[in-house]
Amino acid sequence: MNDxxxxxxxxVNSWECDEMGHMNTRFYVARCMEGISVLFALxxxxxxxxxxxxxxxxxxxxxxxxxxxAQAAAPLYLVAGFxxxxxxxxxxxxxxRHDADGAVAATLxxxxxxxxxxxxxxxxxADFSRKAADLLMKVPPEARxxxxxxxxxxxxxxxxxxxxxRRIALGSVGMAxxxxxxxxxxxxxxxxxxxxxxxxxAPLRALVAQHAEAVPQRFGGAVLEFRIVHLGQPRIxxxxxxxxxxxxxxxxxxxxxxxxxxxxxxxxxxxxxSVAVVFDLDRRKIVGITQTATDALRPLMLA
Numbered sequence: 354m355n356d357x358x359x360x361x362x363x364x365v366n367s368w369e370c371d372e373m374g375h376m377n378t379r380f381y382v383a384r385c386m387e388g389i390s391v392l393f394a395l396x397x398x399x400x401x402x403x404x405x406x407x408x409x410x411x412x413x414x415x416x417x418x419x420x421x422x423a424q425a426a427a428p429l430y431l432v433a434g435f436x437x438x439x440x441x442x443x444x445x446x447x448x449x450r451h452d453a454d455g456a457v458a459a460t461l462x463x464x465x466x467x468x469x470x471x472x473x474x475x476x477x478x479a480d481f482s483r484k485a486a487d488l489l490m491k492v493p494p495e496a497r498x499x500x501x502x503x504x505x506x507x508x509x510x511x512x513x514x515x516x517x518x519r520r521i522a523l524g525s526v527g528m529a530x531x532x533x534x535x536x537x538x539x540x541x542x543x544x545x546x547x548x549x550x551x552x553x554x555a556p557l558r559a560l561v562a563q564h565a566e567a568v569p570q571r572f573g574g575a576v577l578e579f580r581i582v583h584l585g586q587p588r589i590x591x592x593x594x595x596x597x598x599x600x601x602x603x604x605x606x607x608x609x610x611x612x613x614x615x616x617x618x619x620x621x622x623x624x625x626x627s628v629a630v631v632f633d634l635d636r637r638k639i640v641g642i643t644q645t646a647t648d649a650l651r652p653l654m655l656a
Contacts, residue, residue: 354491357432357448358395360388367425371547373573373632376423379544382415385447385461386539388431392445396435396485398478404533406470408478411586412539413442414464416498417579420457422637428452434490440476442466443485446492460496470534472586500606500628501580507610509584512619515612517655518596521549523616525592537587542623543579545595546611550574553597554629557607557650561631564646569633572640577606578628585622592616598655604642606630610655 361384371377393401393410401409423429433447447461467477477485522545530541554574562572587593594616601608611625631640642650 354489357434357490358488359430360391360433361431364428365423365425370425373575374424378547379540381459382540382543384431388433388447389445392433396488397481402532409468409470410465411468412463412465412583415581416462418460419577423458434488435485436490436492438485441474446490446496462496500578501626506582506624509621512614515596518598519553520594521553521597522595526587526589528589531589535588542613549595557599558631560649561640561642561646564643565640569640571634573632573634574629575632576627576629580626582624585620587622593622599653600655602642602647602650605639
């Protein structure tokens with residue numbers, strides 16, 4: 354076990370930042386996936402996400418915690434390693450750090466499995482398993498789940514079960530959303546949620562701000578933690594919608610769940626939990642949720 358191997362280095366572009374002034378969540382996942390490609394190359398599977406690969410991998414689940422903002426022009430680097438190796442699957446832990454002082458910007462944990470480009474499950478090549486064993490990494494405490502659930506995703510009884518959820522996104526998977534095999538990239542789900550979530554969250558943020566002990570002049574939102582479970586593998590041309598619901602609150606955070614499904618046949622593509630906060634844009638601090646705000650929020654929670 355080691356403290357991780359550097360697998361990516363770069364920075365935050367201004368066009369990667371959202372209206373809150375920090376890097377959007379989809380780009381954390383994009384950086385992680387780029388680093389995973391390097392990690393696999395170091396473990397003896399170079400080009401495993403390239404069009405000519407015979408062995409590749411699919412992401413099953415991802416857990417993300419955000420620890421410190423990454424704003425435009427911030428230099429960053431990513432260290433990663435295998436936290437578990439199975440015959441057909443693996444788990445990876447990655448830490449995105451600020452280059453200036455090494456502070457952790459985000460931690461990411463990824464569970465994936467070996468497969469062919471067409472999606473058939475296979476075993477890892479023996480040479481890969483040997484080399485990957487030299488890239489094992491302990492899971493640091495800050496990378497462990499804090500507020501999201503563990504275990505299987507909730508059961509899904511069809512799209513009618515989402516009648517109380519709000520549609521926040523609708524579209525189809527385009528070429529730019531896919532890898533070399535036509536599979537939807539993991540960052541598409543989280544990016545679609547980021548694009549569509551404002552309609553659901555804006556009234557909740559307003560209630561929190563209105564009833565805050567110190568009412569912020571300007572406020573927005575930020576996410577502290579995600580759990581993403583991939584339950585299907587959309588490809589180019591597949592349709593999707595995302596339905597979301599506000600599920601709970603405590604003194605600091607708002608919990609939301611998201612389902613990505615095919616709006617035509619109800620095929621479920623993915624499930625996501627997010628833990629968000631209301632963010633004071635001037636003080637760059639979390640706005641606390643008072644009891645009065647909680648009482649106002651309660652009627653808007655999913656029953």
